[in-house]
Amino acid sequence: MTISRLRSSIPVDPYIAAIVGMVGLATLLPLHGQGTAIGGHATDVAIALLFFLHGARLSTTEALVGARxxxxxxxxxxxxxxxxxxxxxxxxxxxxxxxxPALWTGVILICILPSTVQSSVAFTSIAGGNVSAALCSATASNLVGIVTTPLLAGALLSSHGGFSGTAALDIVVQLLLPFLAGQFSRPLIGGWVIGHHRLLGLVDRGSILLIVYTAFSDGVSHGIWHQVNATQMVTVFGIDMVLLALVLLITHFGSGLLGFSREDRIAIMFCGSKKSLASGLPMASLMLAGQPVGLIVLPLMLFHQIQLMTCAALARSYGGHAQAGSGETGGALLQAH
Structure with missing residues (x-):
């Protein structure tokens, strides 16, 4: 087997590899003193920019496709x-x-986050599902999640010692307002944003990498690697796997019992089982202010990789002959994620 074939056979998302690299960098070279303050301000700017671009990219007409x-x-x-x-x-x-408690907070955090957009649509397309409905639902999930996730955090994470009382205001200022600014700016810059999607994709991912680095730098400073051992990591991995498996099974069989078509069942299964790392990390850094965010987001990072690997295999299995017709589009969307 050649090296290129070997690399292609290993189901590792390069983006996840980059995130793991940021964890390693933060472990070896964490921010200290003035660097911590600068990193915090840079993270705030990155989060605002991230959601501004999301607002500028989102077409209201496109988001309403399949709303019926x-x-x-x-x-x-x-x-x-x-x-x-x-x-x-x-x-x-x-x-x-x-x-x-911190790791359980991380598990609950997974459960209250919105769905992904790119990978939900990509896997639905590869599997031969209802792509327009998947796009509408996944987009709506992220819009609703800006409000719903903080509300659920206030109701659920407070009992786990993880929700800051000022998080709602932070969410509005750093997430919702930039998103709305992006929407209002769309007539002026929307075309440019769409035309430079690759560059903006780098900004998107770079923002997340910065958030990971600053979060884990803070975690290292507070002894994160002395708070979690190999047994706990394996336990988190197992809980994530069981959680994803249960949701996949319930959405698959439940949507069948409700009389949905095969295409709609595929969309429900892939959209209903995803959790957004891109939205989750910024939200966690705001909602969990003063908490060990680096430790708390570990379950989410593991869950993200598990869902990509599992759903990629499921999509190929469901796709069959339909994959030949939709694979190109789905593959492109998947690469965008």
């Missing part, structure tokens, strides 16, 4: 913001001492 499938969107919304939190709370109730 209200039953499908309702099921996805309930899976994302209802089923996930219930499963997370049930896991914590059944085994509260299985993880440390």
């Amino acid at each position: 499938h209200w039953r499908l969107h309702l099921v996805i919304f309930l899976a994302t913001f209802g089923l996930f939190p219930l499963l997370g709370l049930a896991a914590h109730a059944l085994a509260p001492h299985l993880l440390t």
Whole structure:
């Protein structure tokens, strides 16, 4: 087997590899003193820029495509913001001492985040599902999540010692206002933003990498690697896998019982089971101010890789002959993620 074939056979997302690299860099060269303050301000700017660009890129018309499938969107919304939190709370109730409080906060954080957009649509396309409905639902999930996720955090994470009382205002100032500014600026810069999607994709990913670096720098300064061991890492990995498997099974069979078509069931399964790392990390850095954010986001980082690997395999399996017709589009979207 050649080196190129070997690399292509290893299911590792290069973006995840870069994130792991940032964790390693923060471990070896964490920010200290004035560097910490500069990193914090840079992170705030990066978060605002990230959501401004999301607002400028989003076409209102495109987001409303497929909106008539209200039953499908309702099921996805309930899976994302209802089923996930219930499963997370049930896991914590059944085994509260299985993880440390910070790691359990991280698991609950996963459960209250919105869905992804790019990978949800990509996997739905590869599997031969309802792409327009997936695009509408995933986009709506992120819009609604700007408000719903902080509300759920206030209700659920406060009991785990993880929600800052000022987080709602921070969310409005650093997420919602830049997003709305981007929407209002769309007539002026929307075309340029869409035309430079690759450059903006680098800004998108660079912002997340900066957030990871600053979060883990703070974690290293507070002894993060003395707070988690290999057993806990394996336990988190197992909880993430079980959580994803349950949601996939429930959305698959539940949507069938509700009488949805095969295409709609695929969209429900892939959109309802995803959680956004791109939205989750900025939200965590705001909602969990004063908490060990580097430790808390570990479950989310693991979950992100697990969902990509698992759903990529499922999409190929579902796709069959439909993959030949939709694979090019789906592959392009997946690369964008």
